[in-house]
Amino acid sequence: MKDKIKSEEIEEDFDNIKEEDISKEVHFKIDKDAFKAPFTCHGRKTILVGKKLSIDGIDFNYSVWQCKTCKKEYLDLEQGRKLEKFWVFKRLLEDKVITIERNMNYDGKTFFFRFPKELTKDLHKDDLVDIKLLSPEGKMFLVEIRHGK
Ligand SMILES: [Zn+2]
Numbered sequence: 001m002k003d004k005i006k007s008e009e010i011e012e013d014f015d016n017i018k019e020e021d022i023s024k025e026v027h028f029k030i031d032k033d034a035f036k037a038p039f040t041c042h043g044r045k046t047i048l049v050g051k052k053l054s055i056d057g058i059d060f061n062y063s064v065w066q067c068k069t070c071k072k073e074y075l076d077l078e079q080g081r082k083l084e085k086f087w088v089f090k091r092l093l094e095d096k097v098i099t100i101e102r103n104m105n106y107d108g109k110t111f112f113f114r115f116p117k118e119l120t121k122d123l124h125k126d127d128l129v130d131i132k133l134l135s136p137e138g139k140m141f142l143v144e145i146r147h148g149k
Contacts, residue, residue, distance in 0.1 A: 037076035041067035046074055053086060056093060060086045124148070 039046045046065035053060045062082050064073040075083065091097045102113040115123070126148035134140040 037065050037074070039065050039067075039074040041072055041074070042069040044068065049073075055090050060089075062086070 046067050048063050049066045051062050051064055062079050064075055064079065066073050100116055105112050123145060124147065128146045128148045130144045130146060132142040132144070134142055
């Protein structure tokens with residue numbers, strides 16, 4: 001019963017979350033076909049330029065492909081992914097990540113939890129889950145879902 005009340009509260013919270021709240025900090029959308037370097041701009045090949053971002057004294061280095069003529073910057077897939085991770089990291093530091101509380105389940109053998117259904121629309125049975133351990137005591141994880149075959 002307790003479980004049910006909790007998940008209803010969560011569903012209600014999710015109704016108030018707009019896509020722009022989640023992606024506000026992500027300035028670059030990653031599209032796998034649009035990110036093949038080197039890019040051409042103004043009829044010339046763009047050049048790789050080192051960039052630096054800083055939060056709370058932590059430096060983050062990445063590269064962009066820049067047009068020598070108009071200075072427009074292009075991100076390739078690898079750097080785009082790196083930058084996306086940086087925004088995640090920044091939101092974590094600022095405590096601005098959406099946090100969902102779930103009850104721990106135990107079937108006598110295995111511990112597991114359920115994903116809120118709002119987050120499972122694009123999941124498939126064959127997807128793979130990468131669990132990255134973030135703290136030595138094993139209570140903080142980063143869970144990333146990859147499309148399996
Ligand atoms: Zn240009």
